[in-house]
Amino acid sequence: MSKFWSTLTKRTEPYVPGEQIDNKNIIKLNTNENPYPPSPRVIEAIKWEMENNLQLYPSPTADPLREKIADYYQLKKENVFVGNGSDEILALSFMAFFEPGKTIRFPNVTYSFYPVYAKLFGIPYEEVPLNRDFSILVDAFYQSDGGVVFPNPNAPTGIYLELEHVVDIVENNPNQVVIVDEAYIDFSGGSAASLVHTYDNLLVVQTMSKSRSLAGLRIGFALGNANLMEALTRMKDSFNSYTLDRLAIAGAGAAISDNRYFLQTTEKIIQTREWVTEKLKRNGFTVLPSATNFIFASHYKCKAKPLYEKLKENNVLVRHFDKQPIENYLRITIGTDGEMDSFFRKLKLVIAEVSQRTIKI
Ligand SMILES: *Cc1c(COP(=O)(O)O)cnc(C)c1O
Secondary structure, X not given: OOOOOOHHHHHOOOOOOOOOOOOOOOEEOOOOOOOOOOOHHHHHHHHHHHHHOOOOOOOOXXXXXXXXXXXXXXXXHHHEEEEOOHHHHHHHHHHHHOOOOOOEEEEOOOOOHHHHHHHHOOOOEEEEOOOOOOOOOHHHHOOOOOEEEEEOOOXXXXXXXXXXXXXXXXXXXXXXXXXXXXXOHHHOOOOOHHHHHOOOOEEEEEEOOOOOOOOOOOOEEEEEOHHHHHHHHHHHOOOOXXXXXXXXXXXXXXXXXXXXXXXXXXXXXXXXXXXXXXXXXXXXEXXXXXXXXXXXXXXXXXXXXXXXXXXXXXXXXXXXXXXXXXXXXXXXXXXXXXXXXXXXXXXXXXXXXXXXXXXXX
């Protein structure tokens, strides 16, 4: 702290992202990145842009990209907003749609950026407990005072909420915005994207960081009624006209266009997820049903914290949230088959070590 800090800076509690360690020997299963590189067409598009246009500002409205995303979801450009990662879009949405003085709701186990934004913008919030099976308690989100935000599938549980229940929440908040954060939707059931025609209070937020292998390029997008998009644009244009640079716009457009590559890599990750789930279960883990590119699992005997720590000593990074009621769960990103084989070899050693210590204590 310093005397130069504003009151806002002093009271801010920043989000802590998963560690990014620059070490090629580490098996990195802690931030839900895609283990496969982006489509080769992405690299070509970025190269072309780099060699031709970097002296020019990008399009402030990112029109060519918004058109591609709109086509993909059979929407209009006016129903699409793009941002520098979906985190930026979430922040803009909190500003654009939620109010200080009106309590919003999100699940008590969810993406830990939501309380950070709420505190930053002075928005009161209520954390709604999950059901015992970690699914979302749908009717607890009805008639909210200030709005609702939740990921579907939820993070870090990985559990998908059927669209009919998403609709229930949207229909029961007719005067508030319901933000559905679909960061992992491509690994699961259907998106709520097509529902934005029907519901003017539904905001669907997605990212290219996970299913499109572009975490490093920072691209997120929102889908919704044109009025909601206009609000987001007003917020964006009040602090930075060019949130997406030329390389990001070009690369993201190419990623959306290469549907075949996208389907191949997504399908591969889902296959790996299925065998990893089975193998974890055979090794004493309870595994929540994942509709994402990660798994949330708890060992019947070993506590999650020492497992996390020992795995790290063995160059395997997973994510552990030291918080009730998930303190005994590990979130494990799905890597390549080879990475998951190495993970299981290390896990076996670590479980042996940790369970021995548990008995001694
Ligand atoms: C990864 C993630 C995001 C952020 O994605 P970016 O586009 O990389 O900012 C948002 N919400 C959830 C639930 C996520 O897991």
